[in-house]
Amino acid sequence: METTILVIEDDAAVRQGVVDALEYGGYRTLQAADGVSGLELALRASYRLLLLDLVMPGRDGFAVLESLKRQRPGQPVIILSARGEENDRVKGLRLGADDYVMKPFSVRELLARVEAVLRRTCERLAPSETHAIPGGTVDLAGGVVHFTDGEQVAMSDREASLLRYFLGSAGRVVSRAEILRHVWGLDPARTETRTLDMHVMHLRGKLRDRDQSVLVTVRGKGWRLNL
Template structure:
């Protein structure tokens, strides 16, 4: 998942971001309420982790602003304001969960997995293209019953391509969805990771699934079935 963390405690934010990235998610971090709201409005995030006591705009105001523009990005509040009144207020404004500080990182990861399960339940946990099988929850990948081990970033790339089958996606779109918002667009990191992904996914198999469209981007070709 692509996650935006808006938290002004630098040390805590570092711990959270590291834990999320190690769990295979892509975490952007901002330390200001207004900047967080703006980033959530213009980027396609799967989840927003939001502190309440933030500079320039508090977390309640961020949620109000997002929902007023019909932005339905799921929000989990992370806050030291742990009285019942604030919990109720946050949930009533549209947050889907409220985690009281201090919390265990494993509990946060469990709450994030719950959001992922809810999101996937609207679609499917398992996808197949030709002889490629992908389990989005367990992150298991195989072709022709041969297990394929992918890095977290390679899996995120594959997941994005699977969500856009037979559609050319540009390098900029991949950077926005799979890498963080501050990543250098001039880097060749997309090309390098796609080369590694294609090497693992296509080399040695009868049908190539991932193709380069010169001057435009990349496309995963084939009918995606759910099961």
């Protein structure tokens, strides 16, 4: 599956140059030309990485980043900006950006930064394949839950992927929309979520989480894995 990268940049020539570089590097791209349409696309689309300009009409990059991180906290972002002041770099990183790339930049530098962030965030979302759980261990690679009393319970590929994502989320609340985007690869606005509830229910059963103390429902927000 191709990796999709969203580019929000108001300068048409720069935006096209970034898109061409990414597509040359083998990535699929989405693009927006201002902060308002860019944020709308950033919240509804499925993509792995956002490349974000700071100075744009409508909403600047800081406002886009702040709004995006409230609703998609795990979303990787690289800021692309001609503004190299230390205060801007610090502000961007504090708001949750994964990297800050100064314009102008070469195609080689851009692709190297993109690859580095994708690698780091992939590692962040993919914990060890063997993990301790209450009463046993889970083997994500094999898709099997091993309990200390000797019982072994098989998980489906989707259940293992869902558990892997929860494990990589470091105890934070994960929303339905985030799971649908990053685990299912679907647009949450166009997807019936009942199938997600069924997978959560089945996963709880596989983990013997009868009282829902391991995979906790946070009403109106999503789920949090407590280990």
